[in-house]
Amino acid sequence: MATVIGQDIIIEGEVSSDEAVVVAGTVRGKLNVDGPVTVEAGGIVEADVGATVLSVGGSVTGNVTATERVDLLAGGRLVGDVKAARLTIADGAVFKGNVDMDV
């Protein structure tokens, strides 16, 4: 069952899941998902993130490791290093960090 962390929810700690996670609220700490992670506009992640697919429409501050791909959407913001085989950064997105595609 997918997890939806709504915009009024704040989780501080280690979060892990084996199913899809949608973050519209705030996650601080660590986020490790064996599945897709979607950070929606307004969502805030201040954590290192592990996922298969990471889609950033909100704000992610932390190092990201994705086994498949990372998509940084217009309006999204990613500050941290990215390790992923595939990466897209849309026009209008904000990104600061190192990229390592040699997975």
Added chain:
Amino acid sequence: MSRDFATSKSARSTSSSAKEPNILGSGLRVRGRLTGAGDLRIEGEIEGDVKVGGALELGEGASVTGNISARSVVVDGSLTGDVNAEGAVVIRASARVSGNMNGSEIALEEGASFTGRIEAAFELPDGLMIGSGTAGRRGR
């Protein structure tokens, strides 16, 4: 009419940002604190305190180890910790609860496993005077 063009592209996101129910799914594990302003449904595992401004529901597969504070609480799963609710606390038949319950109404269904204390604090209507205006029993 032109707004339709703009909204149809993002129709999914507008409908989802309108009021997405907060669900911590069955595959989720949290070790840490959880706070929220609205309602929340937990199906996963939480180790830590949960403080929610609205209604909190622990599904049958849920497991919470920590103290809970919410407006109202319904427990179907496993809870080890205290509950502080402004309103009703309902412990369903499939629940396994160990902790102290505090609320204005506590319901414990037959079949539930419960260890702990129950404290229900509610105000009696002003004396039992006729014409006091407010109903005596709450929410049933």
